[in-house]
Amino acid sequence: MLEIRDLHVEVDGKPILKGIDLTIRAGEVHAVMGPNGSGKSTLSHVLAGREGYTVTRGSVTFEGKDLLEMAPEIRAREGIFLAFQYPVEIPGVNNTYFLKAAVNAGRKHRGLEELDAMDFMQLVREKMKVVKMKDDLLKRSVNEGFSGGEKKRNEIFQMAMLEPKLAILDETDSGLDIDALKIVADGVNSLRSPERSMLVVTHYQRLLEYIVPDQVHVLAGGRIVKSGDRTLALELERHGYGWIEQQGVTAA
Amino acid sequence: MSARAGAATAVPGGAQAAVEHYLGEHTRSAGSLPGAGTAWLRELREQGIERFADLGFPSTRDEHWRYTSVAPIAAQRLRVALPAPVPAPEALAPFLFPGLDAHRLVFVNGRYAAELSAPGSLPDGVHLDSLAQVLAAAPERARPALSGLALRTGFDALHQAFLADGVWLELAAGVALARPVHLVHLGVGAAEPALANLRTVISLGARAEARVIESFGSLGSGAGLTTAVTTVVLAEGAALEHFKLQEEAATVDHVARVEVRQGRDSRYTSHSVSLGGGITRNDITSTLEGEGAECTLNGLYMAAGRQHVDFHTTIDHAEPRGTSRELYKGILGGRARGVFNGRILVQPGAQKTDSQQSSQNLLLSREAEVDTKPELEIYADDVKCSHGATVGQLDADMLFYLRSRGIDHGTAQGFLTRGFAQDVIDRMSIDAVRERLERLVVTHVPGPESAQVSP
Ligand SMILES: Nc1ncnc2c1ncn2[C@@H]1O[C@H](COP(=O)(O)OP(=O)(O)OP(=O)(O)O)[C@@H](O)[C@H]1O
Ligand SMILES: [Mg+2]
Numbered sequence: 001m002l003e004i005r006d007l008h009v010e011v012d013g014k015p016i017l018k019g020i021d022l023t024i025r026a027g028e029v030h031a032v033m034g035p036n037g038s039g040k041s042t043l044s045h046v047l048a049g050r051e052g053y054t055v056t057r058g059s060v061t062f063e064g065k066d067l068l069e070m071a072p073e074i075r076a077r078e079g080i081f082l083a084f085q086y087p088v089e090i091p092g093v094n095n096t097y098f099l100k101a102a103v104n105a106g107r108k109h110r111g112l113e114e115l116d117a118m119d120f121m122q123l124v125r126e127k128m129k130v131v132k133m134k135d136d137l138l139k140r141s142v143n144e145g146f147s148g149g150e151k152k153r154n155e156i157f158q159m160a161m162l163e164p165k166l167a168i169l170d171e172t173d174s175g176l177d178i179d180a181l182k183i184v185a186d187g188v189n190s191l192r193s194p195e196r197s198m199l200v201v202t203h204y205q206r207l208l209e210y211i212v213p214d215q216v217h218v219l220a221g222g223r224i225v226k227s228g229d230r231t232l233a234l235e236l237e238r239h240g241y242g243w244i245e246q247q248g249v250t251a252a
Numbered sequence: 253m254s255a256r257a258g259a260a261t262a263v264p265g266g267a268q269a270a271v272e273h274y275l276g277e278h279t280r281s282a283g284s285l286p287g288a289g290t291a292w293l294r295e296l297r298e299q300g301i302e303r304f305a306d307l308g309f310p311s312t313r314d315e316h317w318r319y320t321s322v323a324p325i326a327a328q329r330l331r332v333a334l335p336a337p338v339p340a341p342e343a344l345a346p347f348l349f350p351g352l353d354a355h356r357l358v359f360v361n362g363r364y365a366a367e368l369s370a371p372g373s374l375p376d377g378v379h380l381d382s383l384a385q386v387l388a389a390a391p392e393r394a395r396p397a398l399s400g401l402a403l404r405t406g407f408d409a410l411h412q413a414f415l416a417d418g419v420w421l422e423l424a425a426g427v428a429l430a431r432p433v434h435l436v437h438l439g440v441g442a443a444e445p446a447l448a449n450l451r452t453v454i455s456l457g458a459r460a461e462a463r464v465i466e467s468f469g470s471l472g473s474g475a476g477l478t479t480a481v482t483t484v485v486l487a488e489g490a491a492l493e494h495f496k497l498q499e500e501a502a503t504v505d506h507v508a509r510v511e512v513r514q515g516r517d518s519r520y521t522s523h524s525v526s527l528g529g530g531i532t533r534n535d536i537t538s539t540l541e542g543e544g545a546e547c548t549l550n551g552l553y554m555a556a557g558r559q560h561v562d563f564h565t566t567i568d569h570a571e572p573r574g575t576s577r578e579l580y581k582g583i584l585g586g587r588a589r590g591v592f593n594g595r596i597l598v599q600p601g602a603q604k605t606d607s608q609q610s611s612q613n614l615l616l617s618r619e620a621e622v623d624t625k626p627e628l629e630i631y632a633d634d635v636k637c638s639h640g641a642t643v644g645q646l647d648a649d650m651l652f653y654l655r656s657r658g659i660d661h662g663t664a665q666g667f668l669t670r671g672f673a674q675d676v677i678d679r680m681s682i683d684a685v686r687e688r689l690e691r692l693v694v695t696h697v698p699g700p701e702s703a704q705v706s707p
Binding site: 081092093101105141142 | 647648649650652653654655656657658659660661663664667668670671672673674675
């Protein structure tokens with residue numbers, strides 16, 4: 001589904017990603033862990049198409065297509081979804097109105113009929129249950145005045161509405177209380193399917209107890225320095241990132 | 253005539269030709285304007301043309317016109333709009349607010365069009381009519397209201413020289429007009445650029461309440477100038493909510509002036525939305541002459557191409573315990589230029605004045621520009637006055653967030669622009685007006701495309 005080859009990325013002339021190789025097949029869940037500032041969000045943003053990053057080397061293909069050639073909205077319609085580490089507040093733009101435009105843009109792209117107001121609201125009600133989101137958040141401006149946890153829930157709610165093929169969750173677990181973490185994880189799990197892949201960025205092993213990954217990668221200094229199965233997350237929790245350095249850098 | 257021609261020579265350089273032209277127009281039209289047989293009105297018009305001969309058009313050397321060059325207007329030889337054929341009723345539809353139940357008066361090229369109007373039945377104590385009708389039936393009644401205008405600029409002078417028609421709205425004490433009044437001003441394009449003059453006189457007795465919507469639109473793309481002067485007098489405890497939507501063609505220039513006098517505990521609320529026009533200038537002045545008066549000025553301007561839009565507001569706190577709130581938002585694309593000048597005057601003795609002013613601007617292109625300036629003159633010591641101004645671009649994070657959900661760039665821009673304008677629209681009390689404006693704002697988003705398409 002997703003193939004990242006030797007990806008080098010700079011910001012303002014400063015190298016951030018220094019040769020990432022990563023393959024995610026349909027249905028797989030990959031976790032990315034790593035110290036602060038190692039480039040996890042940078043990788044997420046580059047996949048979603050944010051401006052301001054320069055790809056100096058390497059390639060990313062998504063379902064056989066060159067992802068880096070696509071505008072962010074095309075990537076989204078092709079099935080990429082990024083749950084933001086810091087969801088953006090957008091005053092004056094109504095949450096429901098925004099979501100309807102997003103859902104219908106995706107449907108149109110896939111040659112489906114656009115949803116009318118009634119069908120859309122039915123879908124909304126169904127998906128809101130998944131993340132146990134409060135009704136009144138829908139009537140408000142996008143993320144405006146939402147608590148940290150509400151914002152994260154709203155990201156997962158949007159993901160449920162948009163039904164992406166590849167979901168990238170950038171620290172969706174941070175800032176959530178224990179119950180909310182469980183709800184969000186349940187929401188994510190309910191979306192797991194043989195066709196849907198996930199890239200889960202997290203600092204905590206706890207999330208991975210709920211969302212069990214097929215592979216765990218450690219990103220440090222702009223490179224994947226170690227990959228393994230879910231037990232790697234446990235090791236990291238126990239020993240910290242210093243432990244990998246002591247082991248010597250072993251590229252994945 | 254010779255005395256006036258003499259005055260004209262005092263006007264520098266090429267301006268003289270303009271003066272000659274308008275003197276000619278004055279002579280030509282004097283006999284055909286409404287109330288031509290009324291001596292004081294004839295004199296008023298003469299005063300106007302004489303004053304114009306003295307002043308000419310304002311120049312950018314004038315402090316209040318520093319950022320707004322009216323050279324393109326001065327270069328035109330406008331014909332004084334003679335009555336135009338009245339368009340078919342369908343032509344009116346785009347300028348109405350679906351679902352709005354209002355007393356409607358329609359004007360075409362500055363003249364009342366009874367065929368298109370629907371004043372409806374009016375409650376006792378409400379006098380709503382065209383100014384021409386008042387001048388025909390009871391001219392003396394209009395005299396004080398029409399005579400008091402200070403002719404500060406050449407535009408004021410021209411307006412008075414060709415004063416013809418407009419609106420008369422008078423409410424007796426204690427009357428609340430439930431349905432709003434909708435005044436629709438249509439310019440119909442003609443071969444030669446035309447001058448349309450509109451005078452609106454609003455007077456509310458003690459505790460009277462009304463809502464007035466003024467719409468300005470164009471049919472066809474004929475060039476011209478609209479001058480609109482609105483005077484508002486609010487007696488003790490009266491309340492007026494005053495809407496204005498300017499959506500004329502880019503070939504039409506628009507110079508408007510609103511003068512408000514507020515009595516004790518009165519409330520004046522203005523929502524002025526400027527979307528159309530080539531050069532648009534709005535001067536809004538309110539004098540809080542009675543204690544405890546409240547003045548709220550909201551504004552929204554969107555401009556693209558080479559449009560120029562200028563708001564000059566003055567709030568004169570003359571008495572204690574007055575409150576004023578100003579929120580102006582500008583959205584500028586292409587090579588458009590915006591100007592906001594907000595003057596707040598707190599007179600000695602106007603203690604406990606509470607005044608807030610905010611000017612916020614969004615630039616959607618590199619070539620768009622805005623000049624925003626507060627002007628505070630405070631001569632009392634126990635007052636609260638704050639002001640702030642911002643100029644920014646669309647937020648890149650917001651734009652990316654929307655696009656990352658599949659919304660294309662143009663639509664995302666539209667969402668954010670509308671989001672930016674939303675709180676100005678939210679302050680309006682009439683649903684039908686808000687709903688149409690929300691749609692208009694989206695279609696008017698001056699994206700980078702419009703920079704290339706517009707002349
Ligand atoms: N716009 C930018 N300008 C300069 N440096 C940047 C920019 N964006 C990211 N960086 C730098 O790139 C590095 C990687 O940042 P990134 O946000 O990808 O880290 P991260 O792994 O997500 O960290 P965290 O765990 O704290 O979220 C950091 O050193 C950061 O300062
Ligand atoms: Mg990060």
